[in-house]
Amino acid sequence: MGVADEFLKSAQRAENVTFYVSGKIAQQFYFTKPGEGETKFPNIYLLEQYETEKLLIDFLVSHGEKVKWNTRLTDTKENGDGVASVICRNGKAYDVSADYLIGADGASSTVREQLKIAFHGKTFPQNFMLADVYLDWDSPQHHIVTAMEKNQVMGFFPFKEKNKYRIFSFLHDSEKDVDAFSENDIKDNTENLLGLNIKIKRFIWFSVFRLHSRSVEAFRKNSCFLAGDSAHVYSPAGAQGMNTGIQDAYNLAWKLAMVLKSGFPNRLLESYDEERKPIARNLLKNTDLAFQFTVSKNPFFRFIRLRIFPLALKILLSSSFVRKTGFLRLSQLNIKYPDSGMNGSGARRSFSADAPSPGDRFPFFPLSDRQTSLDLLKNTGFNLLMFNVDSSDTELDAIKSWKNRTELDWLTMIDVEPCSGYAQIIQKWNIRQNSIMLIRPDIHVAYRSQPASLRDFQSYLSENNYPDSAP
Template sequence: MNRNDVLIIGAGPTGLVLALWLSKLGVQVRIIDKTSAPGTTSRALAVQARTLELYRQLDLSDAVVLNGHRVCAANFWVKGEPVARLPLSTIGEGLTPYAFLEIYPQDEHERLLIERLEAFGITVERNTELQSFEETGDGITARLRLPDGQQETCQACYLAGCDGARSIVRKTLDTGFPGGTYQQIFYVADVQARGPTFNGELHVDLDEADFLAVFPLAGEGRARLIGTVRDERAERVETLQFEDVSSRAIEHLKAQIDQVNWFSTYRVHHRVADHFRTGRAFLLGDAAHVHSPAGGQGMNTGIGDAINLAWKLATVLSGGATTKLLDSYETERIAFARRLVATTDRVFSFVTADGPIADLVRMRMAPFLIPKMISFEAAREFMFRTVSQTTLNYRGMPLSEGVAGQVHGGDRLPWAHDGEGDNFESLKNPTWQVHVYGDTSDEMIAWCTEHHLPLQVFDWRPAFETAGLARNGFYLLRPDTYVAIAEYSADPKVIERYFRDRGIRPFFG
C-alpha cells in the first residue's frame, strides 16, 4: 500500500505552498486535486509583503515581483472624482523589503508553484478525488478515486485539507463552519480599458451601496474589476452579464471598456471552522476560513497557514519534537482567522452598507476623513502593517516567550536596513536560529556552536534601534522567522529550557 508522510488534498496556492515547503524540508508528500488542470481564471490577486518575505525561503519572491505588477498607491473615488490617494510605497518604506502591493493573478501564481514543485520531483495528481479517510493508529488511511474511475487505498502519517470552502476533509471530520453569506452577488471582470483609473494603481469607488474596485494587472490598460450587485439583479446570478454592471464603472470611474476577457459571478461567505486540527488531519486555507475579498487577504492567509504547519510537521516527522508541537497550529492560526474575518467583514460592511446614513458617511464624511487620517504617519503605518500582514503576531501563545526592546515573543522579526545591509539575509534558511544585535556572551557562542544552532551576531547600528530591537539581548527565531524568545540576557540556558519545556529537539550534538 502506498504510504507518504503527508497527503495533501487540493492543489490551489495553499496546498502547493504546503507541498513545496515540506519537500524543501525533506518530507515525502503526495498532492492530489479533483480538477483536470490548473485554473486558467482566478479571483485572488494580491500577494502581500509578509508573503513575499516568507517566499524568500523558497527563492520565489524575485519571480513573483518580476512577473507581477507593483501597485504603489490606492485611490478613493466619490461622485466620479478622486478624493484621496494612499501612497503605499511611502508608508511601507523602512518596514519591509516589499513596501508595495504586488498583483500576481492566482492562475499565474499556481503555475509558478507547480513548476517549482516539479523541480522536487513532485507532480500534482489530477482527476484524483478523496472519497473518504479515517485515522488508523499511527496514520491516516484514505480512499481515492483515480482518473480511470478505479479506487486506491493509501496511507499517510498526516492529511492536510486544502480543498476549499466545500472541503470534503472538513465535512468528513464533521467540523462546524459557522458564519454567514453576504447578500450581495460579487462579480469579477478582467478587462482591457482606458481612462484615469487604468493608470497602474488601485482605485476604489465609495458611491452608493454597490462596491467597486479596479485592480491593475501587468500590461497597459489591463485591470480586474471586482464589484457587488445587491438589487433585483442579484436574483439572477446565473444569467448576470457584464453589460448589467458595466455602466457603473463607466460612469463613476470614467472608464472606457475596450474588451472583456473574462466575467464571472459568485457569492461570498464569512466563516471560520470550529477546529483547524482533528487528530492527524488539518484544515488550511478556504477549507478553514472564508471571508470577503476586502483587503486582498484570503490567499495570503491560506499561504500563511501552509507555512505555519509545514515546519511543525517537518519537525515532528524528523523526530525533532513531540506531536504536542502540532497543537500550536490551530492555536496560532484560528485566532488570526477569527480576527481577519471580523476585520474584513467590518470593512466590507462599511463600503457596501445601504441607506441614507450609510451613504452620508461614505460619500460625505469618508472623503473628508480619509485624507486627514492618512496625513498622520502612525495611521498610514498602521494601515500598511495591517493589510500587508506584517503586524500578524502570535503573542501570548504557547511558542512565544519574553520581550526585548519593542519586540515580543510571537512577533515577526522587524526588518532593519541601512547602507550596511539588512538583518533578513539569514532568514532565507528555514531553521531555528539566534539573532544578537550588539554583543553576546562566550557561553552563548559556545552553546550555539555545540548544539549546531546558527547564531547571527550583528554589530550594533542605529538602524536596529529604529526597528525596535534590543541591544546585547537575543532573539530565538522559529523556522518561519517569527520570534520564539525575546530576551535581554545572553544566557543560553533560557533557550535550553524553552526547548525542553516544549518537547522540541531541533538540533543534535
C-alpha cells in the same frame, strides 16, 4: 524560495488610489514605498491569482515535484498510524495512506466535511461580481480606482498587461439568482451606473456569487489539518484571503517539517490551531465590519461612505505612520502570536520596547546599504542569536559547547557582536549583558533571555519538548 524576482516581474506596481463619486474624482492620493524600512519589498503590487499559482507550480516542477490535476478526495479516515484516504483520478479510485492530511481544498472542503468540523458564520444577502476584463478608458495603468454611487461600489485593480483589470462590484439586486447574470448585465452595471467614461472591450471571465464569512471551530483534528479557504472565508473588503491562506500553509509546513525530519514531537503541531485560529477570527471580525460599511443602504452610512470617507482617508494617509501601519496590516507583516504555547522567556533584565517579544515577528530594518536585520538569520530552521557584549561572561561559550555535544541539526547559532556591524541592534534593544534570542523558521521569536543562561534555555527547550534538549 528565491521566486520574489519572478513575482515582481509579472506584477503591476500600484502608486495611486483614486476615488470617484457619481462619476467625478472625489479624492486622489499617491503613495511611494509605503512599507519602506519594514521589508525588502516596500511597494504594493497586483498580480492575478492564476499567475501566482503558475509561478508556484513552476517552482514545484523545477524541484522535481508534480501537481496531480483532475484528482479529488472522496473519503478519508484516521487510523492508528495516520490517515487512510481514497482519491479518484480519471474515473479510477486509489487508496492512499499518509502520516498527515492537509485539507486546502477550498470553501466547499471535502476534508472538512469528512472530519465533521463545524464551519460557523453567515452568508451575505448581496450578490458579488468578480471579473477579469480588458477596458477602454484613460486611467493610468498604475492607478487603483474605487467608484461609488448611491447604491453602487466598484473597484478596478490594474494588471501589468495594458488595459487589463480585475474588477469587483457589490450588486444590490439581491433578488436575482447568481446564475441569471450575463455579460450584458455586468457591462450595464459598469458602463452606465457609475457615470464613468469607460467601456468593457472584452471579458476574460466573470462570476457572480454570494459572499460568506465563516471560520472553522478547529484547524486540526488529530492527524488532519485545514488551511486557507477550507478553514476560513472572508469578504474581499480587507484583501486578506489569499495572504491568510499562505500564512496558514507556512505556519503548518515548517512545523510538519520539524516533526518529520528533525525529531520534534507531535505536540508541536498543536500550536498550529493555537496560533492561526485567533488570527482568522480577528480578520473575520474586521472584514465583516468593512463589508457592512461598504454595502449598507442606511442613509447615514451612505453619507459617510460617499462624502466623508474619501476625505478622511486622504487626511489619514497623509501621515507616514498611518501609511506604514496600513501597509503592515495589508501585507500581514504585523501578525503576532503573543499567546502561543511555544513562547518562553528567561529574561531578568528588560529589553527595550523596540525589541521583539516572544510571539512577535523578528523585525526588518536596514543596518547598512547592503545589510538588513534579517541577514542575521542563516537558514530556514531555528536560529539562536547570541549577543556577545561582555567577553568576561562565559555563558555563551557554555551554550555553544552544549550545542556541539548534542549535535542539534535543527539549530543554528549566530554570533552578534558590536564590532560586527550590528551595534545598532544592540543599542536599539538595550542589550547590556550577553543575551540570546531564539528565532523560529517563520521568523517569529520563540524565546529570549537577558542575561543568557544555559540552564534557563535548557529548561525552556525541555518544557516545550524540543528534541535532544537535555544537558
